[in-house]
Amino acid sequence: MQIHTPRAFAALVLALSMLAVGCSKEAKAKATLEKYEAVFRVCKDETEKAKLSPGEHRCSLVASIAVDLGLEESGLEEAKRRELLSAWLEKKGFGAHYLPPEKRPKEER
Numbered sequence: 196m197q198i199h200t201p202r203a204f205a206a207l208v209l210a211l212s213m214l215a216v217g218c219s220k221e222a223k224a225k226a227t228l229e230k231y232e233a234v235f236r237v238c239k240d241e242t243e244k245a246k247l248s249p250g251e252h253r254c255s256l257v258a259s260i261a262v263d264l265g266l267e268e269s270g271l272e273e274a275k276r277r278e279l280l281s282a283w284l285e286k287k288g289f290g291a292h293y294l295p296p297e298k299r300p301k302e303e304r
Contacts, residue, residue, distance in 0.1 A: 220269050221271055221279070223269040223270070223271070224271045227266055227268075228266070228279065228280070228283045231265065234258045234262070235262075235293075238254035238255055238257075238258045239289065239292055241254050242254070242292065249292050250294055250298075255292045256300075256303060258292065259299070260303060262280070
């Protein structure tokens, strides 16, 4: 591929950098989810030990807030973050231990 003008070159560089940033945001979000697997696993175990229903133990609130903040820091748009989170929660079996913002106390939203 031959680029004939500086303007075309700049457009190509911009397009490639935007693509790279988009990929890295999703990769960062996925890495965040991997980090929180241990947190949700411990929360699930603690919930069972306390003989509580999923989502009733305080750890569910804390883990849910933390994973949301971690995903927000990835820079990925909200709709894509929600999509990744939902798929991850279902795949890992942590869906019942995640408290979505609308189910959290007002002061924790």
